[in-house]
Amino acid sequence: MNRRTTAFVLLGVLAALCGALVFLVATTTGARWSLALAGTALRGDLRVERVSGRLLGPLELDGVRYRSGAGAVAIRRLVLEWRPRALFRNTVHITRLTLDGVSVRLPGAHPGPSRATAPAALHPPVTLIVDEASVRGLTVRRGAAAPLHLDEIVLHARAGPRRIRITRLHVRAPRGALTVTGTLALRRPFPVDLRLRWTLRLKDHPPVEGTGRIHGTLMRLAFEQRVTGALRMRLHGRIDEPLGARRWRAEVRLPALDPQQWNPDWPRATITARLRAQGVGADFRLTGTAGVAPADAPKVRARFHLAHRNGRWRLAPLVATAPGGRRITVDGTWNASSGAARGRLRARWNRLAWPIAGTPVYTSRSGNLEVEGTPGDYRFRLAFRLGGRRIPAGDWRASGRGDRNGLLLQNLAANLLDGRVSGSGSATWRPRRDLDLNLHAADLDPGARWPEWPGKLSADVHLSGRLRDGRLQARLHIASLRGTLRDYPVRGDLQGGVDGRGLTLPRFAVRVGDARVWASGAVGMRWALRWRVRAPHLAALLPGASGDLSAEGSLRGVRAAPIATASLRAGDVRIGSAAAKAFDARIEIGIRDDQPVHVAITAEDLRSGAFHATRAGLTVTGTAARQDWNAKLVTPTLRAAIDATGGWSGARWRGRLKRAEWVPEHGTPWRLAGGVPITLGGGAVKMGRACWRGGDGRLCAAVQGRRGGGWRVTMQARRLPLAAFDPLLVDDARLSGTLDADARLDSTAAGILTGAARLRAGPGLLRYPAAAGGGRIGYRAIVAHLRLRPDTLQGRLDLALADGDSLGADLTLGARGARGPWRRRALRGTVRANFRHLAWIGLLFPQMQKVHGNLKADLRLAGRARHPVLTGRAALTDAGAELPALGIRLTELQIRAHGTGANAVTVTGGARSGKGRLAISGAARPGPGGRWDARLRVTGNDFEAVDLPSARAWISPALDLRIAGRDLHLSGTVRMPRASLDLRMPRSAVHASPDVVIVGAARPATPPTAWRIHARLRLVLGDRVRFRAHGFEGGITGRVLAIDEPGKPTLGQGELKIVDGIYKAYGQELKIVQGRLLFAGGPIDDPGLDLESVRQVGDVTAGIRVRGTVKRPKLTLFSTPPLSQSDILSYFLLGRPVDQASAAQGAALSNAATSLGLGGANLLLGRLGSLLDLQEAQIESGGIPTTPAPPTVPGPPPGVANAGTSSATSGPSASLVLGKYLSPRLYVQYTTSLFQPGNIFRVRYKLSRRWSMVTETGVESGIDFLYMIER
Template sequence: MTLAMTGPGAAPAETPLALQLQVDGVGGDARLRGELRQGEFSAKVLNSRLRVEDQVLDLDPLRLELLDGTVVARGTADFNDPANASFRFATNARGIQWGSPTALAADADFGLAGTLQAWALIGNATLTRDGERATLTLDGRGNNERMDLKALDVAMPTGTLAATGRIAWAPSLAWDIDSRLAGFDPGYFAAGWNGSINGHITSTGSARDDGGLEATLDLADLGGRLHGKPLDGNGHFTMSGASPTGDVARYQGELALSIGGSRINAKGSYGNRVDVDARFAPLNLQDLLPDASGTLRGTARVLGPAAGPDVRADLVGSNLKFADYSASTLTIKGELPWSRGDGQLAIRGDGLAIGAPVDRLVIDARGAVEQLRLSATAGREGLASLALDASLNHRGNRWQGNLSRLAVDMERGADWNLRAPAGFAWTPAPNGSSATLEQACLASTAGGSLCINADWPGRGLSVVGEGLPVALVEPYLPEREHRQPWLLRGELAIDAHIRPVGSGWDGEARITSAGGGIRNSERSRTELLSYDNLALKATFRPQGIEAELGTGFNGDGRIDASLRTGWDAWSPLSGQLSLNTRELTWMELFSPDIVEPTGRLNAQITVAGTRDTPQLGGQARLADFSTELPALAITLREGNVQLDAMADGSARIHGSVRSASSAGNDGNGVLNINGTLGWKGDETPLVLRLSGTDVLVSDTPDLRAVASPDLQLNYQIGQPTRLTGTILVPEAMVNLEGLDHAVSPSADVVVLDPVNPDDGPGAPLAMDLRITVGDDVRMKGFGLTGKVDGNMHLLARPGRELAATGAINVAGEYKAYGQDLTITRGLLSWSNDPVSNPVVNLRAERVIGEVTAGVDVSGRATAPQASVWSNPASSQPEALAYLTLGRPLSTLSGDQRGDLNAANAALTAGGGMLASQLATRIGLEDAGVTQSRALGSSVFGFGKQLSPRMYVGYGVSLLGTGQVLTLKYLLDHGFDIEIESSTLEDRGSINWRKEK
């Protein structure tokens, strides 16, 4: 049995109470189990037994599981003498827990025994918090009319609470409770309210003859500490409740409270009239509420009839925060009478988080509430700002007004403005309010208009849109590289009407457009995506909704869809989607590398199940797919990929595509695609496996590569994309000179207009790849002809640098400045190191007669150490001369050109110390490494300051690509002219430098 409980005529609760109960048994002997749930609270009835026989009730036992603990009740009640039934029950609770962030726990034992005319309630409990304990004892004696509370005592490390009194329920409800606090810590009962409170609290109450309730509560001599703050105060409250005949309840009270740095004084009454006066001098929210912060200072007064009081306020708040709401600043100043007068009330808020798309708010209200003139602005950074002017009048039970201005300024996209003033009205009623809005038309600065009028709930709401440009959505499309805009064409028309009927709706909505499309530039010959004769129709009925969509798609293609369902979450769902097209240029939207894709896309998708548990069926197929990837000089062709919906709510993806050279070179491996797509829950909705043998991945003059991948990609919403697997590269040819086109800016260059300064980091990626470089991977360029092979294990974690483990071997010959060097040892190794900083172990050498000279490079790539050697052994300058020139250093004297060549070769060998030695010998002022933009690489250069304003330098590329002559001339005010003339190109620049 499952029950959903609400009161008669009550609206459904946000968190309804649900009860599931299963009863098995014979006669009066029943076994129970079930569950009660409301929101996050739940209580389970474990296997329990209840027996009724001969007017005797037995619990044997009743077991409950709640608040992470258990409660067991056992006992017997004998009703053979209805006037004086006897009973004996015992209840034991263990491991009950509540509260956050500090967990509170309790164990308790209570017993109830006696007869209706004389019974006793005795018990005790132990409460635990942070390893400390409080004990509670209860002693109550009573009969069928009342209970005398002999003692309710609580003892904890900080003090005690002692309460006595009387509670009566016959002939009418009444109570008189007296409690004294001496170091009482409420944090054992309410998490976060730790303290040590002193005081005297009394409460009395009684039911009147007319059915109303009188009650009082007195707080006297409050002291001690709460939340670690000093506490002092007094309070008095009275209530005269309404009677069933319908008179008005009356409340009255006053409070003087000091806690921490807060001072609160308030007094007031509420009934037919309201009179409340409060002063905060100040109120620090964290003094009162554990999870709140900020300060509120000022006064507030509410005075007048309860249905329409005057308001006066002078409040200033700063850094306010409570639960999910906050305000950096909030001020409310002024007074606003209810019925007549010329009041002014100003509300200002900034840094707001109030559950609406608003972070700033300005409201100015003038006049009286019943004759109000209102100006307001609101907005949210990065979204929009709104400004309005309106008037409001109250006549009888009807509020009516006029909206004279409404302007919406969008941060992105077109703005909207109210064309003409529009009237509105609202009539509250106990059985449902009503509202009307005259025709209100908003015009867009991009063209078109949107008009709304309403008679709610009578005739309902009508929306009419005319000439609305499709370009209105352009600012919300994915941003393109270099911030280039999308070009959209087409207009939309909207005609919709809806009204409430019972728990459903009745009406119709239509969206139509003759045609439209999207291009990525003015020069594009074709549109990436286009449609024609678009028609979307939705029909609303009390029983549910029916929707149909039809449009031509990309020329000869077509999209048709339909959907039918009810208004409830459990309503049956029925839908179909049919798509077919031979025009696939829209795929270029997903990647700028795809050019002129062709093929056929057909899809037949069905939707079934219910709204809260949809089930997808059908399939989609991409056939005969082909496209060019010019950046890689390859063609993808013979592509066939199919998606099949499965009964478990997932879809299977399978297919393949062939990669071939655009130039007709060898290589045409097949890449296989397999995987699953899930749309139930967030756990791994997309899993793709990409595998193949000898797949051509690039065939440009700079890079030709063949790979055999076996990769798995896992995509999950809110989680880093995971890429795992292996890649074998059996064959590749790398042209180093062709790949080295980019030149990094020098350290003193500041880029004033980066391509996209607002771009944030890309989607996080977790990668675990093992790469094997085969024995036919070659490279050439900059004088190097060689091969590489080896293995690498790449690991990437979000927020961490890409790391590697493994080794790559390098072998071959290096030719520079007319010298032939053989690489006899070449090794790059990583041990969970950043991939950009391997350990280098390199040796290159040459043989000159009986002398072998070489260079060794070792250490980290970011800080390599180079040394020159020879066999037989000699000094480093001598070995350097043999290595680069094939003769000893002594033969260079008297020849400046030879000195420069020797210095250049010295730096190529990696010795900064050697370069400085040679510069000194030659007699120039400086020698070192600089960056040449004309050569596009580092150079070793010599220079001399010919005058305080003129510098002349000469350098040779470290990679052997040429020489460069540099002239710098210093102008005034930090400007200088720099001219470079090289064997590759000539460059000139005007530079400005400001030192701080």
């Protein structure tokens, strides 16, 4: 082949190669062939569904899939645009690269090289310029881990021979975004400088934003992050040898975090934290401190240490503390280095309480928890003490085991309410969510937590439940409820449940004494619930209650429109301070427009505290859409009536007040002048202008407002008789004169109040009865002004009495433009008083009469409402008073108070009684919340404290009194050098039998008090204290320390001795040779007894020893020489042996023996009666009557003794009495004599509320009809 031929061949080959190259890069078919060749060259399977364009660009690929081993990449669409000419400059210039719908599957994690070595430099073969590259819809999956989803990745960058410059790298994910800019050098030491900005969006929480920087070299990288937004935090640290050893350290600071920014329902607090960590690779040590400062609670502090090394974790320990000794300690380990992971966790706590702020609802004094094992097999032990305001305190213990599928509670035990609870159960959550729990409660005493409910209760409880398709199904069965409650036998059974359709109550039956409560039914798409209460003695169900109650009712109909019915009848009922002779109610209420509404309630002889109504009633008739209302009230001094009509319209009741009147027995009747429209409900209330007229007087009022909006109340009075306020005055005082008043109160939607009021009264008189000292006070005028603005409250009062005495006060709270709570606003004001006549003090303090003296005050107020500052002086001088209840007269009475302006008021004073004097000195300081803190010293000498015919006493006190808010602390000594107490009942006085019950009588009630009293008071009796009472006469000496704390009985420590004591009984004077009352720290009203009384008859000494306590005395007889018990008692009472006693003396001796010995028998019979469900079981002194006696009313309720029978026999007289209600109206009683033959059988049947029939069969038979008048 010649040279020309060779040249043509080479030229042809070159042309063919160029043509092939042009074909591959400039045609769509060439692009397909190129991709196929690339797939062949790659180690894997590359497939492209569609190719459009050319390699020179633009190029579009659809359905790209590549698979290699366990990894795979899928791209729904790829678009490439670039500049091929840049290749001549050794540059790859991509103008646009877009990848849509990218899915990447990576093989599972596998260990790689732990260390890498950076080359001296990186030499990229070309320069790479990326104008815009984006990936939209990227999903990355690795093994079984949760997939990573990214919405978009956008890159603008340039990679040259020396560095990579990232103009912008933006990553957007469903819950956040990240933007990175900066440079990376390609030569050692490879400097790096990157800046980051990111945003994290959390569901239902405000976003968190951050900025940061990563800089340094591949030998040491430093990083900083600053987090802003709802979470403010700083993070900084460094990594040494990131490609080698990877040693690192970091520190995080959380300056302040308010949880309410994350959840408005969380309590307001400030959370701070500081964390420090260092490590190598995945191994690290972390230490941290944190604090939580609630807005209204003490701060909680925590510290912890956490370490990880080679798959082993160790928490050692986490300690959280709070003031008051509250502490939690948690430590544990977790080992996942080899095989199944195994761990151990321990937690201990002391004095925990929840909530942290305010009064705790739940408390745990101590506890501990231990968990050990693997997630598939672990054991746990739990022990803690739990109590609180809503639950009884108890010690709980639990142990069991669990796995990934559920938990087995092998043992649950608790000691609470002086009883025991034990049980076991299980809970599973895979494959099904089930719960099963069995409990047994034994001898629980509710009185240990609620003193008004003492008893012993036992029960078996089974609780089961399951969750199916999101619906809860549960069953509760309380079986065999048994025991006693307030000495009443209790039996009960309860079955209830919840399913997807509603609540079910197959059975609820409880019996307490003779009272029964029953209910049964279901509440779901249809309501079908019935209930019934039968309580012949309401005391069995409610402590402190009495009377007969019968009630029943139902709830029926469809769920959207049920109808409730109820009927109730009660007689002689009393609950707390409220009582009624008769109460009857019939109720039927529906909520749909066409459903009936019928209410009929009547009450007779209704009482509550000082309120008394002879009759009251309420009647409502109609339908849910429209009803007629009528209410009436009749009292001994007033008749009132209200008539209204209206009905429901949606969520609002709209109607009209047609009549509203009250007619006093003595005075002017007041009647509504015209109808008044009324709207209630739906968050709104509106009453048009309503005016009442009474004589020349007129009273008008109007109300309008709605929830979330403003409201207004206006009132106007003209010539309103002040006598209308007489029921509010004490001790039947009477007030005359008239009142003119105008008042207005407004509120904005934001709750800002404004208003004004003006009142003027007079002239008139205030008359007060003799019980308060007797007399009258004339006044010329009473004027008051009040104005409320958003920033200030101003008030002024002027009182001018007819005798020239006066009182003036003005007050301003706040200042122009003031904001914030009223208690923090500025306070200023003055009080001036000048009284020369003080008889009216007896009206305020009925214990004081004939009060005289001078009272002057000139005071100024400053400071703030919560911390007022008082300056000025007030003085009571030349004063005196009588205290009739104590029979003493106070003279030279004076009290002076001086406010120095140093936030303190000094108090001095004193008084004389008899020849002695009492002095007081101290200081008082106003505290927050309008409370005062004070320290006072009370001293005296020979002060006559009591001067009555039955008692005279002189005392010399030395007491310290401290007041701190509602707490009153009293300590010191009261010496009583001499006293004379004579509590003997007059001969003409009639003793009430202990079994007398006065029906309807008011029960003594402990008056409520706002003070919490803490007292340690020592009483020292001198040798001139004499005491006479009930046959006893003698002296008492000694000392007793009384200790009183809120909510606890008063305790006593010390000893009192009886000196020269004589006891007269059965016509004899018995000498008390030894007598002591011992107070050993128990209740002061139940001291120990150490008494011994003897009688000497010739050579015989007979006596009685009394031991035990006052409430449980133990009597024993003794003699010298030893005699039988009957002879000892005969010598002691009669002075001769029993065989020498006359018949009358023998009867008296038998009655004395019976009275000494029946107490224990009655206690035993009372317990036996409770077990046998008897309402009466006791031994009574008095035998079977030999002549017909008027039969008593048998069958008192438990705890109330029946009237005893009389006896005309001369022998020993004691009877066993048993009684039981067979029905609420039928009572049977059996009485048999213990010392003589005979028995009586009585039957009582209640014919009506007042009529009863009593039949008696025994010594004699008969029938009686009784008419009972109770008052």
